[in-house]
Amino acid sequence: MPxxxxxxxxxxxxxxxxxxxxxxxxxxxxxxxxxxVHGFLGPNGSGKTTTLRTLLxxxxxxxxRMALLGHEVPDALPLVAxxxxxxxxxxxFFPHFTARDTLSLLAGAGEVPAIRVDEVLELVGLRDRSGExxxxxxxxxxxxxxxxxxxLKNPKLLILxxxxxxxxxxxxxxxxxxxxxxxxxxxTVVLSSHILGEIQLICDSVTIISxxxxxxxxxxxxxxxxxxxxxxRVRLEAVSxxxxxxxxxxxxxxxxxxxxxxxMLAGVDKxxxxxxxxxxxxxxxxxxxxxxVDLESVFLELxxxxxxxxxxxxxDESMKVGGTGQPGTAGGGWGA
Amino acid sequence: MSLFRTELRRLTKxxxxxxxxxxxxxxxxxxxxxxxxxxxxxxxxxLARAERQADQQYQEQxxxxxxxxxxxxxxxxAGTATDGRYPDDCSVISPPPREEIQAEWFLPSTFDFKKTFxxxxxxxxxxxxxxxxxxxxSFVGAEWSTGGMMNLLLWRPKRLTVLLTKxxxxxxxxxxVTLPAAVVWFAGFWVVASFRGSTDKMTSGTWQxxxxxxxxxxxxxxxxxTIGFALASLGRHTAMALGxxxxxxxxxxxxxxxLLAMASVRWxxxxxxxxxxxxxxxxxxxxxxxQSCNATYYGSCEPATLDITWQQSSLIFSVGLVVILGAALWxxxxxxxx
Numbered sequence: 001m002p003x004x005x006x007x008x009x010x011x012x013x014x015x016x017x018x019x020x021x022x023x024x025x026x027x028x029x030x031x032x033x034x035x036x037v038h039g040f041l042g043p044n045g046s047g048k049t050t051t052l053r054t055l056l057x058x059x060x061x062x063x064x065r066m067a068l069l070g071h072e073v074p075d076a077l078p079l080v081a082x083x084x085x086x087x088x089x090x091x092x093f094f095p096h097f098t099a100r101d102t103l104s105l106l107a108g109a110g111e112v113p114a115i116r117v118d119e120v121l122e123l124v125g126l127r128d129r130s131g132e133x134x135x136x137x138x139x140x141x142x143x144x145x146x147x148x149x150x151x152l153k154n155p156k157l158l159i160l161x162x163x164x165x166x167x168x169x170x171x172x173x174x175x176x177x178x179x180x181x182x183x184x185x186x187x188t189v190v191l192s193s194h195i196l197g198e199i200q201l202i203c204d205s206v207t208i209i210s211x212x213x214x215x216x217x218x219x220x221x222x223x224x225x226x227x228x229x230x231x232x233r234v235r236l237e238a239v240s241x242x243x244x245x246x247x248x249x250x251x252x253x254x255x256x257x258x259x260x261x262x263x264m265l266a267g268v269d270k271x272x273x274x275x276x277x278x279x280x281x282x283x284x285x286x287x288x289x290x291x292x293v294d295l296e297s298v299f300l301e302l303x304x305x306x307x308x309x310x311x312x313x314x315x316d317e318s319m320k321v322g323g324t325g326q327p328g329t330a331g332g333g334w335g336a
Numbered sequence: 337m338s339l340f341r342t343e344l345r346r347l348t349k350x351x352x353x354x355x356x357x358x359x360x361x362x363x364x365x366x367x368x369x370x371x372x373x374x375x376x377x378x379x380x381x382x383l384a385r386a387e388r389q390a391d392q393q394y395q396e397q398x399x400x401x402x403x404x405x406x407x408x409x410x411x412x413x414a415g416t417a418t419d420g421r422y423p424d425d426c427s428v429i430s431p432p433p434r435e436e437i438q439a440e441w442f443l444p445s446t447f448d449f450k451k452t453f454x455x456x457x458x459x460x461x462x463x464x465x466x467x468x469x470x471x472x473x474s475f476v477g478a479e480w481s482t483g484g485m486m487n488l489l490l491w492r493p494k495r496l497t498v499l500l501t502k503x504x505x506x507x508x509x510x511x512x513v514t515l516p517a518a519v520v521w522f523a524g525f526w527v528v529a530s531f532r533g534s535t536d537k538m539t540s541g542t543w544q545x546x547x548x549x550x551x552x553x554x555x556x557x558x559x560x561x562t563i564g565f566a567l568a569s570l571g572r573h574t575a576m577a578l579g580x581x582x583x584x585x586x587x588x589x590x591x592x593x594x595l596l597a598m599a600s601v602r603w604x605x606x607x608x609x610x611x612x613x614x615x616x617x618x619x620x621x622x623x624x625x626x627q628s629c630n631a632t633y634y635g636s637c638e639p640a641t642l643d644i645t646w647q648q649s650s651l652i653f654s655v656g657l658v659v660i661l662g663a664a665l666w667x668x669x670x671x672x673x674x
Contacts (some may be wrong), residue, residue, distance in 0.1 A: 018625050024575045058486060058673040077493040091484020096351055105349075108342035108489040149487065 004157050004188040005032040005055070010064035011049055024050045027064070027214035032157075032190055037183045039203035039220070040192040041295075043060075043303050048192050048214040052088050052161055069156060082110065085150035086159040090142075095135035099126055099145050102134060103152060114151055120148040125174065128222070139166030147175070151182075156181060161192045176202050202294040210303040210320070220295065228296040232265040235287035242257060245283045251275055262287070339492060343505035352474050357513055360467035364517065367459060368524040375532035378445040394469050398431040405429040447533030450542055453525050454549050455507050458617050460521050461553030463595070468510045468561030469581065475506055477574025486673055499668045503565055510561050511554070518550050552616055552646070559653055566664035575589035584609075609652075616649035 009028040015300045025047045032038040042048045053059040055066055057074040066073045070082045073110070093102050103117045119128045124144040134142065143166050150158055163179075164172045179189050179202050193199055193304070199206065199220075206223055208216040216223050236245055239261055248261060249256050255266040268274060268290075275285050347353055376382065408426035423429065479485040479502075492498050510571045529535045567577035589608050596604035603625050615621040621644045629637040 053672075053674060056490055058489065060670075060672060074493070081491060081493045084490075088490070094478065094482045094484045097349065099351060105342055105346050106487065106491060109339050109344065109488060111338045152441070153491075186537065 002034050003031050003067070004034045004036075004040075004069055005030065005190065006065075006067040007031070007051070008065045010054060010061045010066060012047075012054060012059060013062050023212050025054070025061070025064075028209060029214050030207050030210055030217070032188060032207075034188050035183060035186060036204045037179055037189045037191065037202050039199035039206035040190055041194075041196065041199060041206055041210070042192075042209035046209045046303070049089050049161060050212075051181040051209070052086070052159055052192065056084070056086055056088065056159070058088070069274065079305055082153055082213075083156040084159065085153050085155035085157070086161075087102045087146040087163070088159075088161050090139075090162070090165070093134045093142065093145065095217075096133055098133055099133050099137070099148075102145065103130075103149060106149055107152055110153060112154075116154070120151045123151060123309070127178070137256055140168060140171055140172040143167055144171070147178075155187065157188045157190070159190045162194070163191065164193060164195055164198060172198065192327065194301055196296040206295070208299060208302050215302045216298070224293055224295065224298060227293055227301060230266065230268045231291035231293075232268045232271050233262055233287065233291060234265060234274060234278075234285060235262045236278075237284045237286045241283045244281065245278055247276060248281050248283065249274070264291075289318060295332050339498070339501045340505055340508075343502050344508060345477055345507045347505055349476065350478075353471050353509070356467050356471050360463050361517060363463050364460060364521065367456070368521070368528060372524070372528045372532055373449060373455075374445055375447040375528065376533070377532055378443055378446050379576065381511055382443060383427075383439065386439040386442040388489065390437050390439040393442075394431070394434050394437050397437070397653075401429050403430040417573060447525070447529045449526065449533065449535045450537050451528035452533075453522075453529070454546055454618075456525055457519070457546070457549045457553050458614070460518070461617060462555045462613075464510075464514050464517065464553075466556045468514075468557050469564035469577070472506050472561040472563075472565035473512070473568035473577030474539075475568075476502060477568035477572070477577060480569070481573035481574070489673065495668050496665060497640045499569060500513045506559055506561060510557060514554050514557050518554065522546070522550070523623040549617060556613065556653075559657055562657060563660055566661045568665055569664040570660070602627070606642065606644060611644055612649040612652050615644040616646050616653070620644065 006109065007028060010025045010030075011023070011027040012020065012025040014024055016022075018273050027334060028047060028051060030040075030051070039128075040051075049172070050059060054061045054149070055073065057077045058073075068077075069083055072078050073080065099121065100117060103120065104114065106112075106115055107114060118127070121130045125146055125148050126141065126144050126148060129137075129141065142242055143163060147160065147163055150160060159257065167175060176198060179191065183189055184202075191199065191203065203220055207214055207217045208223075218226075234245070236242060242258065242263060246256050246258055249265060257264040257266070265274065271290055275288060278285055295315065378579050404422075408422035408429055410424060411422060476485075476499075479488070485498075488498055489495060556671065564577045564581075567580045568574050570576060571580070589610065593604065593608055596607060601607075602625055603623050605621075611621055613624075623642040623644065624639040625642070626639045628640040
């Protein structure tokens with residue numbers, strides 16, 4: 001599948017006399033294939049928005065290579081800009097214009113037919129409120145307008161930074177359906193979001209960034225599988241059998257954590273082996289449930305941003321690939 | 337071209353642009369109307385009334401001088417001390433000659449198109465330049481501060497093209513207001529002169545001079561509009577331009593003016609920008625140094641003078657424009673947009 005977005009070794013350093021040097025992007029890699037809905041995840045201050053801004057020509061990189069739709073950017077940005085719709089960070093519009101005026105002016109600047117304005121207003125559910133000034137809009141409505149502005153070009157690549165921010169539950173679901181429909185129509189969508197449940201539901205693949213470096217990437221299932229701990233929850237017909245079961249499983253080399261009414265097993269490759277092992281000892285399993293790891297827990301693990309009781313984590317305190325305590329990354333290298 | 341048309345649309349859609357332009361035009365209309373109602377046409381009646389008032393004035397002077405002479409002679413005869421109130425020779429107290437009290441002094445104000453119109457072009461240019469400066473600053477400053485510029489650059493990633501197209505649209509808009517306003521200004525004062533003054537002695541040379549002054553006024557409007565735009569773009573906020581101009585005027589002009597006056601610097605006005613703006617409009621501003629005296633043939637003292645010409649003004653404004661606009665373009669090209 002051809003790559004729609006490629007980033008290799010991207011670097012951006014901010015230098016300040018007072019604050020010193022900070023590497024916002026430290027050799028960041030990313031690849032998004034055509035037709036995918038791709039999640040772009042990272043803690044606050046990890047470099048997500050810097051990456052998107054750099055990709056879109058708003059920030060000048062200090063090193064690395066970027067390509068959009070097969071063209072090297074920023075040099076070829078004027079060539080591909082018409083095929084890339086984007087919103088970066090929170091939606092920002094001139095507050096005294098109406099939504100229709102805002103979109104109409106963008107359409108004029110981009111030589112997009114005026115009819116497209118009505119189409120996108122309908123698509124994002126702002127048709128009946130399009131004559132109102134943007135300053136009267138709620139955050140969710142501004143978000144919808146931002147998505148409408150990105151869709152105005154009917155782009156091949158849609159880049160949305162926190163598109164569900166401020167949306168009500170219905171709006172989030174509508175946005176999810178919209179993303180899926182757009183992807184089915186052949187559009188490639190890159191979503192940056194902190195709502196990891198949504199990302200897991202919508203996205204085909206993800207890239208996770210921490211402190212300016214990629215810490216995981218690939219199809220969502222693979223990333224989850226690679227960070228699955230093989231945990232299994234076991235319940236027995238008789239609670240009184242739990243100590244015997246614990247002993248048997250421990251002897252078989254399985255890590256067991258006891259609970260009043262069940263056992264938690266770790267490092268189990270094949271859950272069926274547990275059933276067999278216990279049955280041989282006349283211990284009968286009433287429930288055997290592999291504990292599925294979710295994207296949130298993988299994210300927290302990879303970025304080391306899980307909350308710790310009694311500690312107040314600072315923005316830049318997260319995981320850097322290659323650093324101490326680095327977890328295994330899901331793949332690596334350009335174009336993998 | 338589509339970007340240019342879009343930016344022109346954006347400019348005219350902005351309420352600030354509309355209100356400021358309307359305000360500026362209303363002030364101009366108020367000036368024309370004010371001049372209309374404070375001037376009168378001079379006819380036989382006005383001349384006769386002025387003549388009568390001049391006579392009246394002369395008679396008062398005669399009465400007053402006779403009273404004073406009588407008082408002087410009385411004081412001399414009585415030998416009363418006058419503390420220098422009266423001269424030694426009371427006969428020198430005499431009324432002025434009748435011809436010294438001119439009837440012209442008592443004529444009502446009248447608008448002589450040939451003599452006065454070019455002076456009116458100075459407030460015309462100043463008001464529209466102020467409107468242009470503020471509108472220009474707000475046009476790009478609001479775009480920066482509300483994120484509109486970033487949105488636009490996502491559509492048109494050529495930064496310099498975007499900024500220069502915006503500037504071109506702004507200047508086109510200002511021209512579209514200034515040129516018709518100038519025509520109406522000429523026509524308005526022609527009407528004022530026709531009904532409340534005189535349009536006599538107009539020659540093609542006079543017209544040419546007025547048109548050239550008008551053209552210089554339009555150029556001044558465009559230059560200040562561009563400077564407002566460039567300053568706001570440089571600071572990425574309208575306040576940068578407005579703050580900058582307040583700082584320049586308060587600190588750089590009033591403050592500098594006071595400092596130069598305190599230091600008794602020769603040709604202090606030559607350091608102040610309004611002098612050059614005035615010289616640009618009037619072709620020459622002559623500064624006078626009353627501290628130095630050039631004795632005339634008749635023994636009177638004439639102050640030394642220094643001419644500030646419109647060519648010098650054009651040089652200063654050109655350099656300022658190039659530096660500020662150049663800095664704005666450089667910043668647009670080089671600085672990150674975040």
